[in-house]
Amino acid sequence: MSERGEHSNNPHGLLKAKSQMGASYPERCMSDSKWTDFEFQCMKRALEVAKNGIGQVSPNPPVGCVLARNEEIIAEGWHDHLGDLHAEQAAIADAESRGVETQGATAFVTLEPCNHHGRTPPCTEALLWAGINRVVIAAEDTNPTVRGGGLEYLKRANIDVSQGLLESEALQQMSSFMHWCEYRRPIVTLKAALDCNGNVDSISGPPARFTSEESLDEVHRLRLQSDAVLVGVNTVIRDNPRLTVRRVNLGKSSQPLRIVLDRRLRTPVTSELVTDGNDTLLLHCEENEKSVECETILIPSLFSERRKRVDLEQLLDLLGDRIIQRLLVEGGPDVWGQFLSEKLVDEAYIFHSTINLEDGLKGGIDSKILENAGLVLINSENIGGDRMDYWRKS
Numbered sequence: 001m002s003e004r005g006e007h008s009n010n011p012h013g014l015l016k017a018k019s020q021m022g023a024s025y026p027e028r029c030m031s032d033s034k035w036t037d038f039e040f041q042c043m044k045r046a047l048e049v050a051k052n053g054i055g056q057v058s059p060n061p062p063v064g065c066v067l068a069r070n071e072e073i074i075a076e077g078w079h080d081h082l083g084d085l086h087a088e089q090a091a092i093a094d095a096e097s098r099g100v101e102t103q104g105a106t107a108f109v110t111l112e113p114c115n116h117h118g119r120t121p122p123c124t125e126a127l128l129w130a131g132i133n134r135v136v137i138a139a140e141d142t143n144p145t146v147r148g149g150g151l152e153y154l155k156r157a158n159i160d161v162s163q164g165l166l167e168s169e170a171l172q173q174m175s176s177f178m179h180w181c182e183y184r185r186p187i188v189t190l191k192a193a194l195d196c197n198g199n200v201d202s203i204s205g206p207p208a209r210f211t212s213e214e215s216l217d218e219v220h221r222l223r224l225q226s227d228a229v230l231v232g233v234n235t236v237i238r239d240n241p242r243l244t245v246r247r248v249n250l251g252k253s254s255q256p257l258r259i260v261l262d263r264r265l266r267t268p269v270t271s272e273l274v275t276d277g278n279d280t281l282l283l284h285c286e287e288n289e290k291s292v293e294c295e296t297i298l299i300p301s302l303f304s305e306r307r308k309r310v311d312l313e314q315l316l317d318l319l320g321d322r323i324i325q326r327l328l329v330e331g332g333p334d335v336w337g338q339f340l341s342e343k344l345v346d347e348a349y350i351f352h353s354t355i356n357l358e359d360g361l362k363g364g365i366d367s368k369i370l371e372n373a374g375l376v377l378i379n380s381e382n383i384g385g386d387r388m389d390y391w392r393k394s
């Protein structure tokens with residue numbers, strides 16, 4: 001790898017700017033009066049084009065860049081997919097492709113330019129080569145091996161450098177990358193669908209979908225932006241889910257890793273997760289001779305002594321080591337309950353359907369439980385007739 005993620009040993013998987021996935025970041029930028037309207041406009045555009053890389057560039061963050069001169073945007077670029085040009089290089093290439101002179105331009109970049117050699121030369125060098133004489137960044141690269149290095153290099157080369165323009169927006173857009181750089185763990189996103197009584201499934205009937213087509217699209221979008229999707233084994237047995245990205249374009253991204261918490265290794269060997277050829281990881285706590293055609297990890301009892309179950313804190317460390325930056329927890333109630341009671345959920349998407357499942361299985365999720373888990377309601381949206389509540393750690 002040569003991307004930003006590579007120097008940081010990163011993974012992949014990103015967020016949705018619209019709903020501002022991820023942990024919240026404090027506003028650290030300097031007073032707004034420091035910036036002109038045009039500068040705001042440029043960085044807003046850089047954040048806008050960065051969205052093109054969401055779900056495509058993990059383990060790198062989505063980054064956008066705009067080149068401007070004389071109060072006019074002359075070029076723009078973004079990190080489009082893993083292995084492709086970085087945003088600064090893409091913006092320079094955009095100018096070149098149209099014969100636009102970059103000499104003396106200002107670059108507005110949503111993340112500090114990289115200063116290391118990977119598959120491509122450092123973006124700092126590309127900016128110098130293009131004759132850029134001012135660089136404005138939204139956020140610093142918090143990776144300890146990079147922090148400040150790009151800015152220092154530019155300053156030493158007598159480039160005028162400013163930072164902090166729309167910083168909190170940029171940090172939000174890159175939240176899983178930033179979170180992983182800081183904690184070496186994934187951001188945990190919980191997704192649940194509830195009927196009008198807070199139930200998640202029918203007890204007597206066959207498994208049935210009760211949310212709208214549009215809500216389903218949202219769930220697939222969440223999967224696209226996640227590096228891994230986790231469920232408990234009862235959900236696998238009951239629903240035989242695939243947990244892949246199908247309803248939205250996967251682009252050049254790869255399917256998320258499916259993870260099953262399966263203490264006794266009960267996952268049926270014929271289940272979709274085992275047989276469909278995509279990656280699945282079964283985590284179990286008891287020895288078992290069963291042969292399953294996917295990766296299994298026996299978590300030693302030492303690891304889970306407290307409850308004879310996979311310890312979720314240690315699970316997050318393990319996933320962080322695998323450079324999983326965003327984990328989507330899709331259920332069921334037993335699994336949600338553990339993540340919530342241990343306050344390990346960073347954000348939650350709760351889909352409320354108007355359908356009544358009658359003899360339903362309780363989801364164990366309501367406002368009080370989410371608040372007790374340290375989450376606050378950020379916004380509610382109508383998604384094809386369902387209400388989607390977005391909660392985030394305060």
Ligand SMILES: NC(=O)c1ccc[n+]([C@@H]2O[C@H](COP(=O)([O-])OP(=O)(O)OC[C@H]3O[C@@H](n4cnc5c(N)ncnc54)[C@H](OP(=O)(O)O)[C@@H]3O)[C@@H](O)[C@H]2O)c1
Pocket residue numbers: 191192193194199200201207231232233234235236238239261262263264265266283284285308309310311312330331332333334335336338361
């Ligand atoms: N509406 C929705 O959004 C939605 C989403 C998902 C699922 N569901 C529904 O939810 C129901 C299943 O939920 P559920 O609460 O019964 O079960 P679940 O959460 O799917 O799975 C629970 C089981 O997983 C294993 N497990 C859980 N935590 C573990 C840990 N920390 N370490 C190791 N193993 C662990 C345990 O297996 P052992 O018993 O072997 O110990 C446990 O019984 C289904 O009806 C499904 O359709 C609904």
